[in-house]
Amino acid sequence: xxxxxxxxxxxxxxxxxxxxxxxxxxxxxxxxxxxxxxxxxxxxxxxxxxxxxxxxxxxxxxxxxxxxxxxxxxxxxxxxxxxxxxxxxxxxxxxxxxxxxxxxxxxxxxx
Amino acid sequence: xxxxxxxxxxxxxxxxxxxxxxxxxxxxxxxxxxxxxxxxxxxxxxxxxxxxxxxxxxxxxxxxxxxxxxxxxxxxxxxxxxxxxxxxxxxxxxxxxxxxxxxxxxxxxxxxx
Numbered sequence: 364x365x366x367x368x369x370x371x372x373x374x375x376x377x378x379x380x381x382x383x384x385x386x387x388x389x390x391x392x393x394x395x396x397x398x399x400x401x402x403x404x405x406x407x408x409x410x411x412x413x414x415x416x417x418x419x420x421x422x423x424x425x426x427x428x429x430x431x432x433x434x435x436x437x438x439x440x441x442x443x444x445x446x447x448x449x450x451x452x453x454x455x456x457x458x459x460x461x462x463x464x465x466x467x468x469x470x471x472x473x474x
Numbered sequence: 475x476x477x478x479x480x481x482x483x484x485x486x487x488x489x490x491x492x493x494x495x496x497x498x499x500x501x502x503x504x505x506x507x508x509x510x511x512x513x514x515x516x517x518x519x520x521x522x523x524x525x526x527x528x529x530x531x532x533x534x535x536x537x538x539x540x541x542x543x544x545x546x547x548x549x550x551x552x553x554x555x556x557x558x559x560x561x562x563x564x565x566x567x568x569x570x571x572x573x574x575x576x577x578x579x580x581x582x583x584x585x586x587x
Contacts, residue, residue: 367517369517394573404579405577405578405579405580406563406565406575406577408574408575411574421574451515453517453518455518459573460505460506460567460573461523462508462520462523463508463520463565463575464520465510465517465518465519465520466517467516467517468515468516468517470515
């Protein structure tokens with residue numbers, strides 16, 4: 364089955380800890396994206412990558428970091444510098460200019 | 475700066491009704507427009523993608539239209555069912571190099587049996 368997997372589905376962390384969210388796709392897509400979704404707000408772009416070993420900041424990159432060492436993988440690290448990390452995180456991918464597909468999401472709770 | 479607006483924010487209809495969800499955008503220089511569905515606590519499911527050169531796309535009971543000159547798209551759902559209850563999101567990709575999606579806030583649809 365082709366698609367995007369995100370793990371874990373739920374993640375709990377203590378304040379001050381870094382945490383890494385996994386995103387893997389087997390769709391052979393060049394572009395991958397990380398979004399954050401909060402209640403009552405639209406999707407906000409954190410980082411995106413259009414090619415291996417290259418990525419760009421989105422609208423709310425502060426406190427986050429990413430890497431793109433393989434075409435299939437685009438992990439997101441939520442650092443302790445992120446002021447309000449509790450949210451629903453969505454990973455997506457597409458071929459450039461094509462239909463965007465999403466993973467099932469990771470719900471991160473930081474206390 | 476591109477802005478996307480979806481009206482209404484919420485909609486409740488009885489089962490069987492045909493309904494229309496609206497999406498408007500401020501900059502007509504788009505590359506494509508995409509409609510998504512999101513169930514509570516889940517990821518997004520792509521419903522329809524309309525390229526800027528197209529006027530409409532159809533998939534089953536869904537039909538999406540695009541009028542670039544007026545900055546509008548509509549998603550038509552025929553013979554609505556309770557299983558259609560979800561949030562529907564519209565996003566546009568601007569013409570240009572990065573093709574990032576600009577998102578509306580969505581329409582929350584409830585179809586009542």
